[in-house]
Amino acid sequence: MDVSSFVLLSHEQALRRQLDVAANNMANVSTTGYKREQALFHEYVENAHDAPVQDARKTSFVLDYGAVHDVSQGAFQATGNALDVMIDGPGYLNVQLPDGSTAYTRAGFIKVLDTGELATSGGQRLLDENGRPITVPTDQVGSLTIAPDGSVMAGEEAVGRLAVTSFADENMLEARGDGVLTGSGGQVMTAAQTKLRSGGVEGSNVEAISETTHMVEILRSYQTSQRLSSDLADMRRNAIGRLSKLT
Numbered sequence: 637m638d639v640s641s642f643v644l645l646s647h648e649q650a651l652r653r654q655l656d657v658a659a660n661n662m663a664n665v666s667t668t669g670y671k672r673e674q675a676l677f678h679e680y681v682e683n684a685h686d687a688p689v690q691d692a693r694k695t696s697f698v699l700d701y702g703a704v705h706d707v708s709q710g711a712f713q714a715t716g717n718a719l720d721v722m723i724d725g726p727g728y729l730n731v732q733l734p735d736g737s738t739a740y741t742r743a744g745f746i747k748v749l750d751t752g753e754l755a756t757s758g759g760q761r762l763l764d765e766n767g768r769p770i771t772v773p774t775d776q777v778g779s780l781t782i783a784p785d786g787s788v789m790a791g792e793e794a795v796g797r798l799a800v801t802s803f804a805d806e807n808m809l810e811a812r813g814d815g816v817l818t819g820s821g822g823q824v825m826t827a828a829q830t831k832l833r834s835g836g837v838e839g840s841n842v843e844a845i846s847e848t849t850h851m852v853e854i855l856r857s858y859q860t861s862q863r864l865s866s867d868l869a870d871m872r873r874n875a876i877g878r879l880s881k882l883t
Contacts, residue, residue: 644865720744730763732762
C-alpha cells in the first residue's frame with residue numbers, strides 16, 4: 637500500500653468510530669440523563685524528508701483521540717413521583733457501588749429500599765454530603781419530599797441531604813454503561829449551589845433527527861472515501877499496464 641491508501645484508511649477508521657458513537661447516541665435517545673457523545677480526533681503529521689517532491693514531504697493522518705460529552709441539559713420529564721429529581725445545572729448525584737466506592741449519575745429515579753435507604757432505580761444507594769447512605773423512617777415514606785437544595789424531608793424534619801458533585805472537566809468521567817459514571821477530582825456542591833427539581837427526571841439530550849442526519853453524512857463521507865480508493869486502484873492498474881508495454 638502507498639501513502640495515499642494509508643491516509644484513506646485512517647480516514648475510514650475515523651468514520652467508523654464516528655458511526656459507532658452516533659449509533660450509541662441513537663440507542664440512548666430515551667435513556668434518562670444520558671449525555672450525547674462526540675468523537676474527537678487529532679491530526680498526525682508525518683514528515684518524509686526524502687520524498688521526491690516538496691508536497692509529499694508532509695502527510696496528514698487521522699488519529700482517534702477519544703470522545704467528549706455534550707454537557708447541555710436534557711428536558712424535564714414529569715413522572716408524578718415526588719422523590720424523582722432532575723439536577724438543574726451541573727453536577728451528579730452520588731451513589732454507592734457494590735464494592736463500596738462512589739460513582740455518579742444524572743438519572744434521578746429514586747426509590748426507598750426495604751431497609752429504608754434511598755436508592756436509584758438500579759438499586760445503587762444514594763449518598764449524603766458525608767458519603768453515607770441516606771436512611772428514612774419507613775413509617776414516613778409516603779410523606780417524603782426532596783427540597784431544591786437536596787434536603788430529604790420527612791414531614792417538617794430533614795433526614796439527610798442528597799450529595800451533588802460537580803467536576804471541572806466532565807470528560808474525565810468514565811461511563812459504566814448503566815447510567816452510572818466513575819471518576820475522581822469532583823467537588824461536593826453546597827446546599828446553596830445545589831439546584832434540584834422534584835417530580836420528574838432529566839431526559840436524554842440526544843436529538844434523534846439531528847443524530848440521524850449526522851449518521852447519513854458519515855455514510856456519504858465513507859462512500860466518497862471508497863470511491864477515491866477505487867479510483868486510486870484503477871490509476872495504479874493503468875500505470876502498471878502502460879509500464880509493461882514499454883518493457
